[in-house]
Amino acid sequence: MKKLDRYEREILGAYEKGRLVSARPTRAQLAALRDAARATFIKSRRVNIRLSAADLMDIQARAYEEGVPYQTLIASVLHKYVSGRLQEKRSRLTTRSTRARAKSARAG
Numbered sequence: 001m002k003k004l005d006r007y008e009r010e011i012l013g014a015y016e017k018g019r020l021v022s023a024r025p026t027r028a029q030l031a032a033l034r035d036a037a038r039a040t041f042i043k044s045r046r047v048n049i050r051l052s053a054a055d056l057m058d059i060q061a062r063a064y065e066e067g068v069p070y071q072t073l074i075a076s077v078l079h080k081y082v083s084g085r086l087q088e089k090r091s092r093l094t095t096r097s098t099r100a101r102a103k104s105a106r107a108g
Contacts, residue, residue, distance in 0.1 A: 043075070062091060 004012065014020050025033070051059070056070075063070035080086040 065091060 011020075059074060060070045063073040066073060068076075077086065
């Protein structure tokens with residue numbers, strides 16, 4: 001287990017002493033959150049794109065690794081990109097493009 005920083009220790013201490021209470025949202029807040037969630041998941045436009053077979057296979061493998069359908073993964077990546085929240089996460093899988101780069105580096 002990693003070491004807790006000062007802030008995390010304060011939170012843990014407050015929790016253990018029973019000083020933390022669950023925030024109870026109002027009906028209006030719940031309605032606003034529900035509306036925002038619905039608006040987030042509305043897919044109102046269809047887009048067709050062409051991908052290389054290798055890229056599609058890599059995307060499908062990543063989606064399998066994440067436990068989501070590949071089209072959902074693509075939509076999520078695009079949404080995170082346009083909202084400025086895309087952060088690269090290393091995969092356990094080696095993609096075809098990564099293997100090709102490594103192979104050409106060894107040959108060169």
